[in-house]
Amino acid sequence: MACPMSAALCTILSLLPYNFEYQTPADLASPKQLHDGDVYDFIIVGAGPAGSVLANRLSEIPSWKVLLLESGGEESKLGEIPAFQPFLSQTRFTWNYTTVPDDRICAGAPCLWVTGRGLGGGSLHNNMIYNRGNSHTFDEWEQMGNAGWGYEEMLYYFKKSENNQDPLIARNKIYHSTKGPQTVSQFPYVDKNVKKIIETFHQLGYPDADINGVNQTGVCLMQHLQKDGGRQSSAKSFLYPIREKRNNLKIVTNVRVTKVIINPQTKEAEGVEYTWENKRHVKGKVYARKEVIISTGPMATPQLLMLSGVGPNKTLVPLGIDVIQNLPVGQNYQNHIQSGSLNFTLNDTNIMMPNDEETLRDFLDYFTKRRGPLASEGFFDVSAFISSRYTDSSYPDVQIICSKISTLE
Ligand SMILES: Cc1cc2nc3c(=O)[nH]c(=O)nc-3n(C[C@H](O)[C@H](O)[C@H](O)COP(=O)(O)OP(=O)(O)OC[C@H]3O[C@@H](n4cnc5c(N)ncnc54)[C@H](O)[C@@H]3O)c2cc1C
Structure with missing residues (x-):
């Protein structure tokens, strides 16, 4: 289809996919830093604004080993341009969720439900x-x-x-x-x-x-x-200035946490299970001496809790998930x-x-x-x-x- 805008704008827009769709070689190689069975003091899951700040503050204590795990990749130069914000909603910087169709909204079609993905999470695509x-x-x-x-x-x-x-x-x-x-x-x-x-x-x-x-x-x-x-994403403000300086902080992109390992007796989180995003057969576990922090945003946080056995019986039991704690997780979502x-x-x-x-x-x-x-x-x-x-x-x-x-x- 012919591009309806000016030729110069069309050429520029045609370059965006290379920046906005594909993971960089550094991102694809990043999971190699993880070793099955490794132990940290804190494991932070999700590097959005919440995870970025937490990783920065916790790693101020040099004796604490902190691991930050993120499913997406690093941000792109073109994504920094404020006027490009509308182009970012369906890129590798978001999860591309849609809602269940409902006659009362979005003319009955599934609505786009944008949520951020990458080092910086929502601050990579939002309105700043x-x-x-x-x-x-x-x-x-x-x-x-x-x-x-x-x-x-x-x-x-x-x-x-x-x-x-x-x-x-x-x-x-x-x-x-x-x-x-x-x-x-x-x-x-x-x-x-x-x-x-x-x-x-x-x-x-x-x-x-x-x-x-x-x-x-x-x-x-x-x-x-x-x-x-x-x-100025949260990664730029809170992670990039320290990532090369603090060797007690490890930041790994392109890794998805699939479950928090919770001891059913003590009900304490002991670690997480993960898989590489680009090689789903590669899986592993890492452990936390002190805490596992889930900062995966408003949608993935309840999802991850439920996958880990914390959630409503009526949702978890039919899916064959062992219930560790019956709680109304995910029931108070507001936008x-x-x-x-x-x-x-x-x-x-x-x-x-x-x-x-x-x-x-x-x-x-x-x-x-x-x-x-x-x-x-x-x-x-x-x-x-x-x-x-x-x-x-x-x-x-x-x-x-x-x-x-x-x-x-
Ligand atoms: C269109 C839009 C515009 C917005 N505009 C503004 C604005 O102008 N100003 C403002 O202050 N706020 C704005 N917001 C809201 C803001 O972006 C969020 O409040 C903020 O990003 C939430 O931060 P968070 O760290 O809690 O979660 P998120 O930013 O969602 O970060 C969670 C991170 O966890 C990662 N993750 C998820 N699941 C896993 C997993 N299983 N394993 C590993 N990693 C995982 C995600 O990839 C993501 O990077 C906007 C939101 C939207 C949708």
Whole structure:
């Protein structure tokens, strides 16, 4: 089929599969670092944002041997380009799950259910938005009995990881820090339509908001987990700076954990069973003296627990899995609720369907200076947080996001 976009853009897009589909030779060789029967202090399964931070923090103690296992591979250079985010949903950086068809959603077809895969997990494909969440939510979690999850204690850790590069936001030292490993800032390019949208919200009475500050209500040009116009994944922030320096941390990609080995008497995790992703017949076991940590994300974590015998009897027994603990694992899955959109047609659509000349200029700008439209996510960079009649202004319950719909005429 003929490519409906400009020739230059078509050529560039045709190169993406080589970056986005195939594992690198280093990834394919990585499992060779594992030896059946090896013992570590901690085994961390899954190298998404959670696993990356844990691997970094635990390996600060030189006497602890830490193993980080990840099913996917290393990130790619092209995946760092913010404007390429929409192309990443069905690549080797995601698991390509779909939902069971349901007449009420996605016009009855299976919906794509994107979840990250690789060193960096979801931070390899997601929108990079730096939004910690509302303080009330953390305080509610604490009130439910989760000691240590209140906002004040969380703020200490948010700041510990943050390196905020926008001086106007970073000057609020109560909420921000410039000392952590995770670089955050607004994208260097702001589309003129984005500026107009912000102006419009101002006219409606919404103030500029720092959504990670004292009050979220208002409109903002969001900050992103990015550095100098490029995606700053959790692997880049928390793993790459230490992987060659700490020899007590072993990072292995392209290995899938298939089961946590749990002692049925003590109910303690003793290790994990694994298989190579590219050679499924190669299997092995590794053991943990202290802890096995499962940080495989919202879908694979309950799945792995269930495969290991922790889950509802009614699911496990018919599958022939020995039940170690009957628990309602996987029963509280929640995702964003998103409603339909209001659509507007714009006259000036410079970030939508560029012609050849503009495309080449944009690529040149990006690769020489890390500037221009490719160093942004376009309309997605602006967001407004508003309070409906069901809440007060300190706890907004509606987020307005903007995105583009291109018409190929
Ligand atoms: C489309 C989209 C956009 C998003 N945008 C944003 C955003 O802008 N800002 C934001 O903060 N959040 C965003 N998120 C959410 C964010 O990506 C997740 O909250 C985050 O990635 C969760 O981190 P995690 O470490 O818990 O799990 P994950 O990121 O899911 O990482 C889990 C890792 O475990 C690995 N794994 C799974 N099973 C196994 C196994 N059996 N063996 C070995 N490894 C395994 C996976 O490959 C993966 O790398 C977005 C999510 C989606 C889907």
